[in-house]
Amino acid sequence: MHADKFSTLEEGIYLLNHSVGRPPVSAYQQVQAGFIEPWKTLTNDLWSRWIEEIDEFRKATALLLNASWQDVCPQTNLSGALSKLLPALPHTSGRNVIVYNEQDFPSMGFVLNQAQRTGFQLRCIPTDSDPLDLQVWDDRLDSSCACVLVTHVQSNTSVQVDVAGICALAKKSGVIPIVDIAQSVGVTEIDLSQWDADFVLGSCVKWLCGGPGAAFLWANPDIIEQCQPTDVGWFSHADPFEFDIHDFRYAEGVLRFWGGTPSVIPYVVAANSIKLIAQIGVDQVRRHNLALNQRLLDSLPEKVAICPVLPELRGGTAVLNFGQQQSTVEQNLLDAGVHFDSRPTGLRLSPHIYNNNAEIDVVTETILGCLKH
CATH class of the missing domain: 3.40.640.10 (Type I PLP-dependent aspartate aminotransferase-like (Major domain))
Structure with a gap:
């Protein structure tokens, strides 16, 4: 959604929007x-x-x-x-x-x-x-x-x-x-x-x-x-x-x-x-972000969520902690081309208006693959 308006990556899944958002194509x-x-x-x-x-x-x-x-x-x-x-x-x-x-x-x-x-x-x-x-x-x-x-x-x-x-x-x-x-x-x-x-x-x-x-x-x-x-x-x-x-x-x-x-x-x-x-609408950005984060959170055990589960209490970032499996999950996400970062509280994933369901599904499948082992 609106991905054509931003300079997105040719490869990989960019979920570092809590750190640096992607530039509009019109920036230059x-x-x-x-x-x-x-x-x-x-x-x-x-x-x-x-x-x-x-x-x-x-x-x-x-x-x-x-x-x-x-x-x-x-x-x-x-x-x-x-x-x-x-x-x-x-x-x-x-x-x-x-x-x-x-x-x-x-x-x-x-x-x-x-x-x-x-x-x-x-x-x-x-x-x-x-x-x-x-x-x-x-x-x-x-x-x-x-x-x-x-x-x-x-x-x-x-x-x-x-x-x-x-x-x-x-x-x-x-x-x-x-x-x-x-x-x-x-x-x-x-x-x-x-x-x-x-x-x-x-x-x-x-x-x-x-x-x-x-x-x-x-x-x-x-x-x-x-x-x-x-x-x-x-x-x-x-x-x-x-x-x-x-x-x-x-x-x-x-x-x-x-x-x-x-x-x-x-x-x-x-x-x-x-x-x-503003043209896209912050309300639309918010709805899209909440939907993608909810898609992610609903697919994972609730105990891994450091961020609030209730959307009205949550910002734009999903913060997840997998305990002893944290390093394995992080490495597998990196191998899958997911761009994220980590803090002592957990790894941070932040979808924006230019991210989509398919990208979130890759993240979910990668994480669940780790948790099954």
Whole structure:
């Protein structure tokens, strides 16, 4: 389904979409039109043209999330965005605790660890706690907390948490919710108006098939004017082309988090891919992904599923652990030409809109062949 719109592999079964999505076939042409040709032909107005391309990225991202594009700021990656965000948050005396989950992506945890150098303290929800239980979050959100990092879909387990519920608990306690949607955007429908988050961080390299280097920070307009980032550059300025070294003024809104000279190509590529995913429909991507994963899970013993069996609690990835047979299963899948990866929790298989039933059946037959021995 829609395989003709993406550069899929000539051989093998690609199920690494939780890591890097396949590029649209139109990506190369879009880079030529949106980056190379303006570079070849324009002079003084080149940056204006490139900023238009980046604005297309902001608009495409906002449309996907039911948000205003003026509230979307381009970023390079999520950890970089979080590094900019934490020291810029409005400070309230007595609030210096950051709540996070041990199953958050390690790169985000690294940023949180460094934040302790600036006075923050960390409060971790351990792996053996159930992130689907709102009481687990409520027990850790109190008047000492500055913010909470909420990972919409966990990369190691594919657990999809109740973001709206957690944000409501955070707001009740005066805590700033920061939501990581790297593993969910493009494969689950997201409506930011339903979450009441203060900040949302995402990237395009996975389910959005936009390649690395194009990430984004969405900020709630109700809080953004209270934020004073120190990691700034000329594109964080109210008038980037004013060029007065003695006069820095924050850009209005979220663009104060932009920084110095931006890359352009990643956003040209990503804007094109986001528009393609939107044209197909995230709802259709979601239905297709759920159907293929369910086809896989229904064919295997339930005990091997590390990911939630209930589809409404699961992201886009099937996470499977076969115990003592794990290495045998992994080797046989590799021999069958299946592209996947493994984490301590289990092997990860992530079908996208360009995968099909026949590919999932190869995976299932390969696994079952191992389990019979």
